[in-house]
Amino acid sequence: MTKNVRVRFAPSPTGPLHIGGVRTALFNYLFAKKHGGAFILRIEDTDQNRYVEGAEQYIIDALNWCGMPADESPVNPGNYGPYRQSERKALYKQYADKLIASGNAYYAFDTAEELDSHRKDHEAKGKTFIYNWHNRLKLKNSLSLSEEEVKAKLDSGEDYVIRFKSPQDETLNLKDIIRGDIQIDTNILDDKVLFKSDGMPTYHLANIVDDHLMEITHVIRGEEWLPSLALHYQLYEAFGWEAPEFAHLPLILKPTGKGKLSKRDGDKMGFPVFPLEWTDPKTGDVSRGYKEDGYFPEAMVNFLAFLGWNPGTEQEIFSLAELIDAFNLERVNKSGARFDPDKTKWFNHHYMQEQDNAELAKALKPIVDHKLDVIASEAKQSASLGEITSSQTPHNDVDVNYMEMVVALIKERATFISDFWNLSHFFFVAPTSYDEKASKKAFKDGTKAILEQVVSIIEDIEDFTVEIIQTKIKGWITANEIGFGKVMMPLRLALVGALQGPDVFDIMFMIGKGESKKRIENAIKQL
Structure with missing residues (x-):
């Protein structure tokens, strides 16, 4: 590639990072490192009503735990900051104004009640209401009003939005690295809102402006953004900017293969859908994490890589370095990837065997110490009733070197460190x-x-x-x-x-x- 590759992962801090988001981050990271480029973390927090305290730090911690820290981020800024959209707020109005000046956007003053009335009227006639070329001259906007009327409304502080003016009777020829050539009839597109009178941009404007200013070369994101691709291409064209290359990743599906994987699926079937444990700051509810459930980060990265991508060989076990070397977007599937909880355990069992016995022994020691304390307490109570024999009394203060030898004997049967006690208790107590x-x-x-x-x-x-x-x-x-x-x-x-x-x-x-x-x-x- 002739350009310096720059990719970005741009989550919203509205809660814990779903493993679908981690998979998106991973594919961005692998692509960047494969091409000697930069992996950027940008926090898209323009919607302050949905902002959740602690979510941004959770995202950073999750990426670090997975072994893919961002090269540039809010906590590790480079030359393209700020890296939080809320801190870039002053940038967006000037770009919205440029679109108005070039005739690619317009002011719209329709109230929510008026738009709702139009929708209901269309529904009653068996039609779908779309705000675009078909009816925009009949609605309350700067295309249908005189310059004086528009100026008066703006001067009076009347609420407005800025909408993109989608073209009529055109065919857009779009390209996606994963999905190939895509053709879109512009007559079915609506005039999306780009900017609101409260001074905040919508995602569409902010993400295009930020990607351009941050010199993003490739946008690798989830399939749910595919319907926005036409608008984003048109925005680049309207600004006269070169668009990045796009790649839309397939959905991660439920274990049944039907529908998108959700937290409810994990709760019902007994597996986490978040990389780290998350405590909701409002309700106090705790959601399980892969780390706390005993998964190794290497295992999580390995199984996530195979959700939608394959190397074209029989190899399944890849280190992060091997994934970087093997990864390419052309081998990412178009269809959804079914999540298999048993396969994730298979990966973890493999990486268990590769762990250093001394490190595993350190993890086992507090478990053994706690169990032996409980057993010793119970033994004392039983002894007072004459129910215990000396050979059944646990040995406390077990040497960590002894534990290392125990680990070497049992880890072949273990998937998680939490399995160790059941596999080894007889080494410590009769x-x-x-x-x-x-x-x-x-x-x-x-x-x-x-x-x-x-x-x-x-x-x-x-x-x-x-x-x-x-x-x-x-x-x-x-x-x-x-x-x-x-x-x-x-x-x-x-x-x-x-x-x-x-x-x-x-x-x-x-x-x-x-x-x-x-x-x-x-x-x-x-x-």
């Missing part, structure tokens, strides 16, 4: 009960004698390593021609309380010789 179904399956006639023999073998092992434990017990099983299941199932049940967990010999090594013996002896007594 079972106090045994799965009933597993007990019936594992404990048969002769099981007691087998486990007593295993205890004897353990007592004779001096160097209690995984290899030696395994060699001694498996050697005894083979020598005595005992079925492995007759030994290993009750042994696992004694150590864990259920038929789950990593290799039995790893568990024995981790909890130690003394604790292994205690757990087996306790299982013999109880079962």
